[in-house]
Amino acid sequence: MTANVPLVDISPFVTGSTEGREAVVDAVRRACEDTGFFSIVGHGVPAEAIDRVRRDLAVSFALPLQQKMAVKRPAQKISRGYNPMATQAVASTLDLASPPDLQESFGFGYCDVPDDDPYFDTRMGKIFFAPNLWPAAPTNLKNTIVTYRRALDELAGRIMQVFAMALGLEETFFDHKIDRAISILRIINYPALREPPLEGQWRAGPHTDYGTLTLLHIEDYPQGLQIENRDGVWLDIPATPGSFLVNIGDLMMRWTNDRWISTKHRVVCPAPDFSDLARVSIAFFHQPNYDALCETIPTCIAPGETARYDPITSGAHWLSKTMKAGTEEEI
Numbered sequence: 001m002t003a004n005v006p007l008v009d010i011s012p013f014v015t016g017s018t019e020g021r022e023a024v025v026d027a028v029r030r031a032c033e034d035t036g037f038f039s040i041v042g043h044g045v046p047a048e049a050i051d052r053v054r055r056d057l058a059v060s061f062a063l064p065l066q067q068k069m070a071v072k073r074p075a076q077k078i079s080r081g082y083n084p085m086a087t088q089a090v091a092s093t094l095d096l097a098s099p100p101d102l103q104e105s106f107g108f109g110y111c112d113v114p115d116d117d118p119y120f121d122t123r124m125g126k127i128f129f130a131p132n133l134w135p136a137a138p139t140n141l142k143n144t145i146v147t148y149r150r151a152l153d154e155l156a157g158r159i160m161q162v163f164a165m166a167l168g169l170e171e172t173f174f175d176h177k178i179d180r181a182i183s184i185l186r187i188i189n190y191p192a193l194r195e196p197p198l199e200g201q202w203r204a205g206p207h208t209d210y211g212t213l214t215l216l217h218i219e220d221y222p223q224g225l226q227i228e229n230r231d232g233v234w235l236d237i238p239a240t241p242g243s244f245l246v247n248i249g250d251l252m253m254r255w256t257n258d259r260w261i262s263t264k265h266r267v268v269c270p271a272p273d274f275s276d277l278a279r280v281s282i283a284f285f286h287q288p289n290y291d292a293l294c295e296t297i298p299t300c301i302a303p304g305e306t307a308r309y310d311p312i313t314s315g316a317h318w319l320s321k322t323m324k325a326g327t328e329e330e331i
Contacts, residue, residue: 011042081133091205211287290315
């Protein structure tokens with residue numbers, strides 16, 4: 001079964017009339033209250049920038065393992081560098097037992113850290129703004145990633161403004177909470193399967209994302225991303241050409257007191273007929289400043305309700321999740 005994921009043209013939010021902006025806000029609000037997933041077009045990210053990421057990272061993934069391991073992720077709490085095959089089990093973040101996920105990835109963080117700002121030199125700053133680790137090839141990868149990250153930072157900020165208005169807040173409500181965002185760009189390679197997966201093994205196990213929103217560019221391959229609806233049924237997510245898939249994460253669900261849904265999702269292992277298909281996903285996990293406090297937004301507490309979550313900082317929440325995802329050896 002296929003999920004009904006709404007497609008929203010967000011360009012009127014930037015260039016449209018008041019009515020056009022309100023239509024975008026209303027469509028996003030309904031999607032966040034329903035499935036927590038929607039696709040966007042009119043996002044302004046050039047197709048060439050996306051294609052360049054795919055081309056360049058194909059070169060990086062094709063490197064010999066020894067060269068990839070030269071930029072191996074230094075620690076589970078440092079989301080930089082190369083994550084080897086089967087060293088993560090994201091189902092563990094929901095306390096679900098699962099064999100390691102059948103994927104490898106490269107992670108890239110903030111690319112414009114200034115030299116003279118103490119914010120980046122605290123204990124948390126050194127975790128979340130650690131230097132990026134660049135694979136040996138291609139030589140132009142840094143420029144590709146910096147260009148793409150800047151475009152996605154801007155797009156995520158725009159969507160957060162849509163979120164603010166959808167919650168009855170000032171458009172700029174989240175701006176000061178994300179001006180030093182600790183977002184992660186992760187390019188994930190799901191290689192062709194040379195042998196059957198273990199029982200209960202996934203390309204990415206059931207999980208929810210940790211932050212505010214995820215911007216995902218996926219390939220239109222069969223048997224891939226699925227979401228779980230409210231009846232516990234897993235539904236396929238199709239790829240829409242030229243779009244980004246957007247889903248909200250745990251922090252938005254906490255901020256909205258469960259009004260909005262951080263939906264469980266997974267990437268399934270293909271059936272034997274499709275096992276020779278590799279796939280690459282480009283995921284931008286938007287995460288507020290490490291010291292941004294997430295506490296229930298007053299407009300999301302109805303009369304007689306109370307806050308369902310204790311306040312927590314963005315950095316503390318991210319660390320509590322990611323430390324569960326690594327295998328024992330990695331931690």
